[in-house]
Amino acid sequence: MTEHIAARLSCTIGVDVGGTFTDLVLHDAGRATTRTAKLLTTPGDPSHAVIEGVRRLLATAGVGIEQVTTLVHGTTLITNTLLERTGAKVGLIATEGFRDVLEMGREIRYDTDDLYARPAPVIVPRHLRIGVPGRITADAAELVPLDEAAVLEAARELVDGHGVEALAIAFLHSYANPSHERIARELVRSRHPGLPISLSADVAPEIGEYERTSTACVNAYVQPVVGAYLDRLEADLARLGFTGTIALMLSSGGLTTLARAKALPVGLLESGPAAGAIAAAHLAGLAGEDRVIAFDMGGTTAKMSLVEHGLPHVTHEFEAGRLDRFKPGSGLPLKTAVIDMIEIGAGGGSIASADGFGLLKVGPRSAGSVPGPVAYGRGGTRPTVTDADLLTGHLDPDHFLGGELTPTLPRVRGAFEELAGRLGVDAARTADGTLEIVTENMAAATRMHLSEKGRDPRAYALMAFGGAGPVHAYALAKSLKVRRVIVPMGAGVLSAFGFLVADPAVEDVRGYATPVAAADWTKVGELYEEMEEHAAALLSRMEPGTARIVRTRSADMRYLGQGHEITVPLPDGPLSGSRAGELRRRFTERYTAVFGRELPEGTPEVTNWRLTATLPTARPSLVHASPGQRAGAAPLRGRRSVRIPGFGVCEAAVYDRDALAPGATVAGPAVFEEHETSCAVGPDCTAVVDAHHNLIIDIDYPHPRSEGATG
């Protein structure tokens, strides 16, 4: 116990390697301070920027490397490897007769409007896919024994003949009986030691041969790249004198060990976005909000996820390496736990244009950071959302990008005038309309996301972060009829804080499909025993001898015959036939919430049994040592004109966010400016700074059921 307290009083570093920037955050528990650093990512060897960033942070904080007990890491390396197709040469050993399953996929066209759309190229080409005899049936029985000689011959051909660098093994029904895959792995390992091998039953033990095989192949594809990178990082950190633990952020928002990350790199795909959601969940807890829509808007995209009772929603399907980032089906499907998040092409850099009908469209194309919005003066000529923010007063030209850049306003106005000509309206309307449409795009996506879960946005608070999130939060909240907006302190760099507050976690699943009434509860108990033992073993590696594991069990359920499951939390305590009624009741409740009706004659069925095991850690209090914090500075900066949706142009008071003390209350219209972002609210708002420096904005709506609502 003393050891634990000591650990808590030392330093933790979070590192997020993004496509453009590497963000670092250091939390010094002893001094209760938090510092951040930002460097350009070094794509050739991302560990360069990591090491350099750690050095800098330690120097500015005056902390020695030996005081750092944990380094939590997230990276886009895997996402980029898939997008750029720079992974390993992978071979696949499949069940004889089924080697093409990986390439056939779901046999549908993801864009039915485009006669010429092609699917994402297959990750293991046909000549590197070999079928071997051996067959497990749906009831887990062995029908045909595995042909061991054929396995060895296939491996020989792939490794010696074709030079594959990693191997995936995916046999039919291995989710029910993984023995053939395991035998095959041992056989290949004995002949080809050192060859990374991914088993479909390890990576995604769920029914569905295509998705399971795809997940195994993607895991194999990224494994050598990730392994080499993590080895290098470990060695570099050791050279720096680091003796603590390296933990990796999972796509589901939990933390995992270095060894498990190397074995299952596919689980790390979405670590960056997950960190943002975890940070939002943590702050939602501090702010006492049970139901929050986390809204993260950056330069290119907006991401929305749900946080309920302090936990972000997790889903078990994901698609990586999309040909078209915003078209579902254009990528590689994966069965892996990720924070359930929608991402749409709506960011500060999203381009406004006229479509064939002469209507205004915004995004999904983005000017990115190069050339960027017209205002950047870096050659961008097409008006963007950020440009519209400037013209409408949402961003201050004199404090643009923290005052580091003076925007070329005449050029911005010119770009909108040019577009306005094609739309038959004036430039001011075009700029205003750009914001209206980007808001509508985000609102539509959010409504759809909530509707799929049977949720109503009006019951949620909106937590806005990312550089552009707070800027557009008020308009989005109004469109969704959300009553409360929360803008956390340091909203522009919030994601990195997620690394400091995440808990070690293990997500596991077993595919066993059965009607609830006919479930073999002994078998279910065994499945959970197996998963819990495995999880405990993994978690104890992160904190030896721990007894604090929190287990959450859930089941994917549907009515027999349906193709779509909903996830239902399982009752606590031992599962047995006597709990079946309780499970059925919980399912009916969830089903009715989502679909507005139940089916009394339907037969509830479970398809997958899931376990989430976490190791709750003490959460550091994140008092953000913002570089711009000025104690005692006057909060009121002045006034300026801002176009507020629904109210037209308002004269708004402009506040320096950093100078507002907890308890400060401000009535709208008002603008809150901070280093990385800005937030304007309408006259129907009251904003309060809470004890954690969050800005809590309450919107007053006219009474909904009053007469004359049509007026």
Place this chain on the structure above:
Amino acid sequence: MPDRTLQGEPAAHERPLDAVHLEVRWSRLAAVVDEAATTLLRAAFSTIIRESNDYTVVLMDPAGRTVAESRAGIPAFAALIGTLTRHLLEIFPAGTWHEGDVVITNDPWIATGHLPDIAMVSPVFHHGALVGFAGSAAHVPDIGGNPTLGVTDLMAEGLFIPPVHLYRDGTRNESVAALLRANVRLPVQVWGDLEAQAAAHEVCRRRAAELLEDIGEPDFGELSRLVHTMSDRSTRAAIAAVPDGVYRSSLDADGVEGRPTHIECTLTVDGEHIAIDYTGSSPQVGYAVNSTLNYTTAYSVHPLKLLLDPGTRTNHGSYRAITVSAPEGSILNPVFPAPVLARHLTGHLLSCAVHQALADVLPDRVLADSGGAPALRVQFAGRDEAGDPFAAILFASAGMGACARQDGLSTTAFPTNSGSGSIEALEATAPLLFRRKEFRTDSGGAGTRRGGLGQDIEVANPGKAPIRVALLGDRSQHPALGIAGGLPGAPAHAAYDDGRTPPLTSLSTLEPGTAITISFAGGGGYGPPSGRDPAAVAADLRAGLITPAAARRDYGTGAVPAADGTNDGKPNP
């Protein structure tokens, strides 16, 4: 014709709604039906809705004209719900609709062409006034009757539901419900699917009313007029870009035993209008392959739209500039009560007919015939080990036709978007053992661009009871044809391991311990094989998509390296 075509569409600045307002409203309309469609898909029971995407959802104005159509599902069906609703308004005039009403019908002549498709229409009220309709159609898993090709009239194909109220004032019509449930084999599933449709309507209704509330409009009248005008204009502009002329194609298909199907297509481009006429096509037959004029229209207009004006939002206005006709009594416009259950076997051919007709005038856009037009479906039915009845449909795809810019996609659904399910899931629910599901070597039609490959699926009966196998397809005598000099793909085929080869529209038996192999057709090639890049031939050889023998035959002896063509990475001599 309720609408006049617009002479002089108002210029942008004269529109009552500007370029921002209209975009916001139009995109919200689209979101309403997309959300409703998602609800239908997620709540549906039947694998048919789920895996073959056999459904549509629309929002209409009070006159029954679609203002928003779901993009998912079968987009070709959306317009039919509009014509159906206009027909219903003749039976049930606007003043007779109440909040909470739901009318259903499966009349193939006024809905989507066969009895298993149940169409549903319900009113949308806002502040007490009828402001529009929600509509949908979905394929339920059973509708009674004898679902084989052997029947000779509609009544034998199942329960016929004329337009009736399933709900009136929000209360279920228990007599209709009881009659329906008593006449189908899978009442729980059928009812579950109807409930899913109703859930989708509820979402559509609620969201539509919310939209009106938000934009402060009393109804969809103005918005409807504007989007119809713009979509109509979009279609017309696309048609005007095609040179005027009369373009023809004709094609043949297996049809049913002894009655091959002949399609004669005359496509007339005249300014901003296209007329498609099928005079000269086969007369209607006494088997279930007749396609009602509704279905004929849907499967003619939609391929045209995809060729000429893809990607724009569709609604009632999108189709005004296109007319479709076929002689009464023909296989493309049969007279009641002709059997129509397998109408896709004829209707899916029309996309080939439209592309072939436009091959000379739009050579860079058209596709060669696809092996999956029409789709081949296989149903397995019998009793499992416990003696309980089971039925399972095998969804699998043939090869797509090639086009000027690329090879056809292998094993990809077209013109439908019915994907394939999981073999593991099928084996978990039915006593079947799959031995193989692989690309079918040499099945893609040779050409400058190769047709997509079909697949071979081998299924064994591992149990002790016989399994009934219902094959429903075409293309055994008539492969998918190439275009612009491309060769045809391989025809479809089925064979038991004892050598029997059942016709592709037949019932046969899979005895215990035996297996059947079903070979799905390949797509047609595009352009002469001599024009194919040798590197593409080499890549096909290396992947085993074509054999050296076929490469020599189709692409010449020079196409195959002296070795066997399967060497890896080493330079060819």
